[in-house]
Amino acid sequence: MKRLLIPLAAASLSAAALAIPAGAAPSWATDDLTPKPADAYGVADFWNKSNGAALRKATQYTLDTKVVPKLVHAKTTDTTDGKPGMTGPSTTAKPTASKNVNLPKTIGKVFFQDKDGEYHWCSATSIQSQYRNLVATAGHCVFEAGSKEDVYDKWVFVPGYYQGKAPYGIYVGAYAFTAYDLDLYDDYDGDFAFVAVHNGVSLAAEKQVSAKEYKEWAGDKWIKPREIDEKEFRSCLLNLGECWSEGKDTKADLVGPDHPEAVLEKIEVNATKYKYAKVGKGQGFKFGEPEVEQVTEAEWRAYKGLGTRSTGPDKAGNYTITHYYTQQWVKPGTARKYFAPIYVIGIAKDMGRLGDVVGGQGVAWNQPLGQSVTVFGYPGAAHPDGDKPYTGVTPKWCAGKTSTKSWQVNTFRVETHQVLKCSMTGGADGGPWLMKYDNNKRTGYVNGVTSMFHDYDGNERIDYVSSAIFDGETADVYKKANLAQTKSIVGPNGELLK
Known part of the structure; x- marks a missing residue:
C-alpha cells in the first residue's frame, strides 16, 4: 500500500485506532485530499468563482472502458463475512407525507479534477458519523486509476447541487478512505469510498x-x-x-480600405474650399448628402465652424447650418488609459458541519441480499445506443429489490456485486442504495453505492446497475473514516483560518 496512514496530528486519529496487527492484511486505505483549511478555501473558491462556472463546466465521470461491463452469471447467495450491523440516520428535514418519492436532502454531486485537467462529477450522499462530516460515494469517484497522486484533485461535495448553485455550501474533501484492494489493485469489489469533509463554506458575498x-x-x-x-x-x-x-498614445494612420485594421472615418470639411463631388470608397470622397442642422438664432449668429450658415431665417423663421463631410479609411490610434x-x-460564511446542515443517512453492512432499496443519483450519460434521456441536472431514482445472488463482472476484477434493475446511466456513479428508505423522513441505510452500469439483455440500453457489497470490510473502512476530524475553513467574520 502506498500511503496507509494519514498524518495523525492532522486527522486527530490515535495510533491505537489505526494500528494493524502484525501479519494481518489491511482492509482499508486512506489518502489526503485537502487537509489544510487554507488550501481547502482555495479549492472551494475555484469551484465557486464566476458564479460556479467550473461546476457548470464539469461533465459526468465515465468509466475507463470502451464496452459496457457485462454481468457474467449469478454466484453465491451468502456474501456476509460477519455479523450484520448498521448505524442509524439523522435528518434535518421535516417529515413530509407524500405518495411520490421524496428526494433526500443528503444527496448531491461530488466534483473533482483528473490528471488531465478535466472537470468531472459523480453522485454521493452525506452519511451519519461521529463528527457529522462523512460523504459516501463510489471509490472510482475519489481514487484515480493510474494516477501517481492516487486521488483526484480539488475534490468537493455539493449537497442539493442544481445548475451551478450550492444551496447548502461547498464541502471540501480532507481525507479519503476506501478498500485496500481498490486502492492498490483497482478491484471494484471494493468500489466505495468514505470522505471526511471540512465544514461547508459559502463564498457569495x-x-x-x-x-x-x-x-x-x-x-x-x-x-x-x-x-x-x-x-x-x-x-x-x-x-x-x-x-x-496601460497602453500608449498613438495617432491614427491613413490606410486603404483593404487594410485589416481599417475603419471608416467621417470628417467635416469646408465646402467652399473642398471640391465636394461624388460619393466613393477612396480617401477624400464625399460621405453622403450634406446634413442640415436646425439651430437657434443665437447659435446661428455665433457659429464659426466649417459648415455653411443659411442667409437668414426661412419662411417659417428657422435658422439652419449645412454641414459637409468626406470619408477616409484609417488605422485607429490608441490612447493611454489610467x-x-x-x-x-x-466574505465567506462557515456553513457548519455537513451532517448538521443536511443530515446523514445510516450505513448498513453484512445484510442479506434481496433487500428492497431506493437508489438515487444524477444520471447524465447516454445509453449505449446513443439515446440520452437524462440531463444530469436533477437527481433521479430507481426502486426495487436487489438480486438474491451476487454477480460477477469480469471488467475491473469484480467477483461479487449486488445488482438492481434500473435504467439510470453514467453520472449516477456513487449514488446511494438506501435500504429501509423512509419516504416521509427521507432517510434510510446506505447498503451500497452505484458502481457500474450494465446492458444485460444486449439491446444497447442500460437495464441494471451494480454495487459493491457492503460487508465487514466495508464496515472496517467506515469505522476508520468515522474517526477523522476536520475543521472550519473560515472564522466567524469570514476570515481565512490556517
Missing part, C-alpha cells in the same frame, strides 16, 4: 474596503480597476497612491 483593510485581510481578496482621467492619475501619483496606466484600484474582499 463581497465588500469594498480600504487599502489598509485589504492588506490586513486573511481571506479571499482581489482588486477591481476603476478608470480615471489623466489629472486624477497625476494627483494619485503625487500622493503615492497605487494607480497605474486606473485606480478598488479593493474588494470576499
Whole structure:
C-alpha cells in the first residue's frame, strides 16, 4: 500500500485506532485530499468563482472502458463475512407525507479534477458519523486509476447541487478512505469510498474596503480597476497612491480600405474650399448628402465652424447650418488609459458541519441480499445506443429489490456485486442504495453505492446497475473514516483560518 496512514496530528486519529496487527492484511486505505483549511478555501473558491462556472463546466465521470461491463452469471447467495450491523440516520428535514418519492436532502454531486485537467462529477450522499462530516460515494469517484497522486484533485461535495448553485455550501474533501484492494489493485469489489469533509463554506458575498483593510485581510481578496482621467492619475501619483496606466498614445494612420485594421472615418470639411463631388470608397470622397442642422438664432449668429450658415431665417423663421463631410479609411490610434484600484474582499460564511446542515443517512453492512432499496443519483450519460434521456441536472431514482445472488463482472476484477434493475446511466456513479428508505423522513441505510452500469439483455440500453457489497470490510473502512476530524475553513467574520 502506498500511503496507509494519514498524518495523525492532522486527522486527530490515535495510533491505537489505526494500528494493524502484525501479519494481518489491511482492509482499508486512506489518502489526503485537502487537509489544510487554507488550501481547502482555495479549492472551494475555484469551484465557486464566476458564479460556479467550473461546476457548470464539469461533465459526468465515465468509466475507463470502451464496452459496457457485462454481468457474467449469478454466484453465491451468502456474501456476509460477519455479523450484520448498521448505524442509524439523522435528518434535518421535516417529515413530509407524500405518495411520490421524496428526494433526500443528503444527496448531491461530488466534483473533482483528473490528471488531465478535466472537470468531472459523480453522485454521493452525506452519511451519519461521529463528527457529522462523512460523504459516501463510489471509490472510482475519489481514487484515480493510474494516477501517481492516487486521488483526484480539488475534490468537493455539493449537497442539493442544481445548475451551478450550492444551496447548502461547498464541502471540501480532507481525507479519503476506501478498500485496500481498490486502492492498490483497482478491484471494484471494493468500489466505495468514505470522505471526511471540512465544514461547508459559502463564498457569495463581497465588500469594498480600504487599502489598509485589504492588506490586513486573511481571506479571499482581489482588486477591481476603476478608470480615471489623466489629472486624477497625476494627483494619485503625487500622493503615492497605487494607480497605474496601460497602453500608449498613438495617432491614427491613413490606410486603404483593404487594410485589416481599417475603419471608416467621417470628417467635416469646408465646402467652399473642398471640391465636394461624388460619393466613393477612396480617401477624400464625399460621405453622403450634406446634413442640415436646425439651430437657434443665437447659435446661428455665433457659429464659426466649417459648415455653411443659411442667409437668414426661412419662411417659417428657422435658422439652419449645412454641414459637409468626406470619408477616409484609417488605422485607429490608441490612447493611454489610467486606473485606480478598488479593493474588494470576499466574505465567506462557515456553513457548519455537513451532517448538521443536511443530515446523514445510516450505513448498513453484512445484510442479506434481496433487500428492497431506493437508489438515487444524477444520471447524465447516454445509453449505449446513443439515446440520452437524462440531463444530469436533477437527481433521479430507481426502486426495487436487489438480486438474491451476487454477480460477477469480469471488467475491473469484480467477483461479487449486488445488482438492481434500473435504467439510470453514467453520472449516477456513487449514488446511494438506501435500504429501509423512509419516504416521509427521507432517510434510510446506505447498503451500497452505484458502481457500474450494465446492458444485460444486449439491446444497447442500460437495464441494471451494480454495487459493491457492503460487508465487514466495508464496515472496517467506515469505522476508520468515522474517526477523522476536520475543521472550519473560515472564522466567524469570514476570515481565512490556517
